[in-house]
Amino acid sequence: MTPPDEDARARHYASPPCMAHEVDPAYFDPSGVEPEQARDVARWREAERARLRAARLALSGDARAALERDLISHLRPLLEDRMGSGQGRVLASYWPVEGEPDLRPLMAELDAAGVVLALPVVETRSGPLVFRRWTQETRIIRGDRDIPVPSPEAPLVTPGILLAPLLGWDGAGYRLGHGGGYFDRTLATLSPRPFAIGIGFQVARLPSIYPQPHDIVLDAIITEAGVQVDSGRAS
Numbered sequence: 001m002t003p004p005d006e007d008a009r010a011r012h013y014a015s016p017p018c019m020a021h022e023v024d025p026a027y028f029d030p031s032g033v034e035p036e037q038a039r040d041v042a043r044w045r046e047a048e049r050a051r052l053r054a055a056r057l058a059l060s061g062d063a064r065a066a067l068e069r070d071l072i073s074h075l076r077p078l079l080e081d082r083m084g085s086g087q088g089r090v091l092a093s094y095w096p097v098e099g100e101p102d103l104r105p106l107m108a109e110l111d112a113a114g115v116v117l118a119l120p121v122v123e124t125r126s127g128p129l130v131f132r133r134w135t136q137e138t139r140i141i142r143g144d145r146d147i148p149v150p151s152p153e154a155p156l157v158t159p160g161i162l163l164a165p166l167l168g169w170d171g172a173g174y175r176l177g178h179g180g181g182y183f184d185r186t187l188a189t190l191s192p193r194p195f196a197i198g199i200g201f202q203v204a205r206l207p208s209i210y211p212q213p214h215d216i217v218l219d220a221i222i223t224e225a226g227v228q229v230d231s232g233r234a235s
Contacts, residue, residue: 056099070224092159166200
C-alpha cells in the first residue's frame with residue numbers, strides 16, 4: 001500500500017484514509033491492520049483532530065452554551081438511570097479544555113446531591129489515568145498539559161461511571177480523542193470496568209474512526225441531540 005504524495009494526503013484527509021474508503025466502515029476489522037495502513041490511519045486522525053478542534057473552538061459563546069444545556073438535559077436522565085440516588089456511587093467527569101462541553105454546572109449539582117465525583121489525573125506519562133475526589137471545595141492545581149486537576153491531597157477513588165470527552169465519534173461507539181491514548185489505557189486496566197459515556201457534539205460524528213486494536217468501544221455516547229450510542233451494558 002503506497003502512501004499518496006503530500007498534496008494527495010491533504011485532499012484525502014477529509015475522507016477515509018488509505019484503502020479504508022473502499023470498505024464499508026461497519027465492516028472495518030481493527031484486528032487486521034497492517035503497519036502501513038496503521039500509519040495512514042494515524043495521519044488521517046491527526047488531520048481530523050485539527051479540523052474538529054478548530055470547528056469546536058469556532059463556536060460562539062451563545063451557541064456553545066445552548067448545545068451544552070441540551071447535552072446536559074440528555075445526560076442527566078441517563079446518569080439517574082445508572083446511578084439511582086447516586087449515594088456512594090463514584091462518577092468521574094472531566095475539566096473542559098479546548099472547547100470541550102462544559103459539564104461543571106452538572107458536576108456542582110451532583111456534588112450538592114451527594115454524588116462522589118472525581119477528575120482524571122495523569123500521574124504517569126503513557127500510563128493509565130488515576131482519579132482523585134473532587135468537590136466544589138477541592139483545591140485545584142495545574143496537571144499534565146496544564147489541565148486543572150485535584151491537588152495530591154485529594155483521595156484516590158475508583159469510578160463506576162466514567163465521562164470521556166471526545167473530539168470525534170462514530171456510530172459503532174468508538175471515540176476519537178486527543179491522541180494520548182489515556183482513556184483507552186484506563187478502560188483496559190480498570191477492573192471492574194466503569195460504564196464509559198462519551199461526551200461530545202453531534203457535528204463531530206464521523207462515518208468511522210477506523211478503530212485500531214488499542215481502541216475500546218464506549219458504552220454510550222451523548223450529544224446535544226440525545227443518546228447516540230447505548231450498549232445496554234449494566235454498570
